Amino acid sequence: MISVVDKRYFNGPARVLVEISDFRKDLAADEIVESDGKKIIFDNCLEINLLTACYWLPVVEKISVEKFALALISNKIRGYVFTRPQLVENFKKAVLESDLPLLESSVNSLTGLGAGLTPSGDDFLAGFISASHFFNRYVQFDFFLKNVKINFGSTNLISAQYLKYAIGGRISEIISNIIVSAADKNDDLELWIERLLGIGASSGADTLYGILTAMEVYNACKFD
């Protein structure tokens, strides 16, 4: 499954960015789409030539800062309320204490939970899982990535696909940039946060909440 979006969006797994911003006007709902690996063809009305495309490969840098400064990210989602905050607390506890049964139950409860095409719980998990790939300095994240099991049937196909990519370490440019900028204390952090918050109705904020939670867990971990 791939998304075709205009160039103002950002690079991410299975995402094709196109130069023309108003390409949607030539497309109808339920259009049949085919691809032979060289082209994407929309019911014969629009073709995207993949041979001239640039390929973006996500780079997952291993982060080794002592602590993340969380004030900016927290301030950016001030007023945001997650659908079920207690579930996130259980999830955090499960990761920090490497508690497998609690991890399974909290991940199951979060999957498919909340508003939006990609439900809030899925976006939260996608943010947390994506960040975890950067943080395997700590055993807690290693434990988490080895043991996180998502029942993809509990959510819709599109959201499930994003979660599969996150688990596989295929991370969107915007999430990667937030984590790296936060680690480097780079001024670009605010810009990338704003971009993420601009996604969907609440998906950006839900994903950022997932990243923030991963950073909180990171800060609470002790390096042996």
Next chain:
Amino acid sequence: MLVNLIKKNFYRDSVYLMSLSNKIKIIGGVIDASVMMGTEANKKLLTETGFFSKEGELACPNDLLICMSLKTGCDLKKISDEIEKLFDAPSTDAENRVKAAPQSVEDAIELQPNSNMAVISIPGGYVKYQAEKLLKKGANLMIFSDNVPVETEIHLKKIGAEKGLLVMGPDCGTAIINGVPLGFANMVRKGGIGIVGASGTGIQEVTTIIHKKGEGITQAIGLGGRDLSKDVGGLMMLEGIKMLEADSHTKIICVISKPPAAEIEKKVLDFIGKCKKPFVINFIGGNTAGREKSERMFFASTLEDAALKAISVLKGKNYFPKVKLPEAIIKDALGERKKIKKGQKYLRGLFSGGTLCDEAMFILSESLGGIYSNIAVKPELKLKNSRESFKNSFIDLGDDEFTRGVPHPMIDFTVRNKRLVQEAKDKEVAVILFDLVLGYGAHPDPAGAILPALTEAQDIAGKQKRYISFVTSICGTEQDPQNLTRQKEILEKVGVKVLPSNATAARFTEVILNG
């Protein structure tokens, strides 16, 4: 009545779903609605929130689940039809619009094709490239960025002048264009006075005094501090004047700047001499006596003087009595003088606005016999160490040396508060004069922000049986987000003397110190 509808295999983005939910809520007969994907977790959630009914059980994770609470007796068929129509309706521009912030000038123009004003606030090295692009697209510019090479400023201003476009800045902090405050600026009334100035807080002080006196402005065009230098040659000052001269709403033009280079001053005054509208000119700290060249050109010695003269000319009165402190204010100042102990003799000025600092120094320097400062023009009065005051000292805390790597003191009071407490520890200090700037861009509660430092400073002095007089003026209006009256009340509650203008505050201080 609870009703759950299912739309099978229906995918739309989250913004669409949120919009759909809001549109369903306003259909006649609908009390409340929630639209979610039909996942098990959501079914559980909807059960907990009382939105779920047994029809919803059939929904799968790929289905859209529409849960509604309906008024008793409403027509369900009609509501369902209305919802179907919503599915078929083309999405609106707002839903189509990419919510992410535009990532390029082209994207921004595509989103707002009718915009003709751009604010640039990016690292100085990148300004030329973006500004050229915007000027080509016909946009007027306000360049907030500093650290832009002077060659770039000249280049951009020449392009602007050729195209009849404004290039305000670089390092332009304040402008008000068509009633819209840009950068650090206040909410002021519209009126007949046009302002063009190379001083941010200078513009703020003049516009707010005009507003407080019941008049208003047409435009306040900022220039950036270098426009009247020999190199830039007043390029935008002349363009700004041209625009205000051509503007039928502008009845009088007020020019504000630090004293320009001599040849540039001549160039500007010659240009003004050819204009038809009356002008009030304030070259802050410059010599104004007997300089009126014509009946249309009036010189002002201070920002307050400029604002009052502009109002007088606007009202057709070209007679300007000398500004005198009202008796009540003199009495109040003498009351403060009595509280000060022997040995307390110095004044310390802690400013966030550079021009306000300049203006106060200009007013007081003669009677106090020289004021030391980090921005003193005379080398002998330049503070050796800006972090430590000496005798009568004025500090511009907005100067580069205090703002490298930290926010401007109009936004963050940390540096000024520390300095205020430091000054209070000096047993020879009698008066601490400071400014407080309201408006867009400034701290949301400046009085509240400085309050802890004021009380700490008062405690320090009190424990040593000293009294320090705290004097200020608030550059702002009732319409500013921080509200002038509210800010004034906070300060007066702890004994701060709040005067109506920066110039009056300086004169008030003079009475405290000299009697």
